[in-house]
Amino acid sequence: MTVASQLKKTLASLKGNQGTLELYALQTRNEETKAVYTETIKDLGIIINDLERREQILEFEEPQYKGN
Numbered sequence: 001m002t003v004a005s006q007l008k009k010t011l012a013s014l015k016g017n018q019g020t021l022e023l024y025a026l027q028t029r030n031e032e033t034k035a036v037y038t039e040t041i042k043d044l045g046i047i048i049n050d051l052e053r054r055e056q057i058l059e060f061e062e063p064q065y066k067g068n
Contacts, residue, residue: 003058004058004062007054007058008055011055014051017044021044022037
């Protein structure tokens with residue numbers, strides 16, 4: 001498995017996890033729990049953005065990975 005495909009798989013997984021946490025945050029009535037979910041969603045967003053930037057760099061430096 002190439003680095004690019006591992007990165008894409010990781011990004012897809014993190015985005016799915018983020019979506020699941022968003023659902024949990026909407027469903028919970030406990031404000032403390034909702035705050036934990038919200039903070040985790042924010043942290044995941046930062047990680048996802050960072051990995052997407054790294055993906056762009058990888059595609060720029062290694063054009064054969066673009067679109068894979």
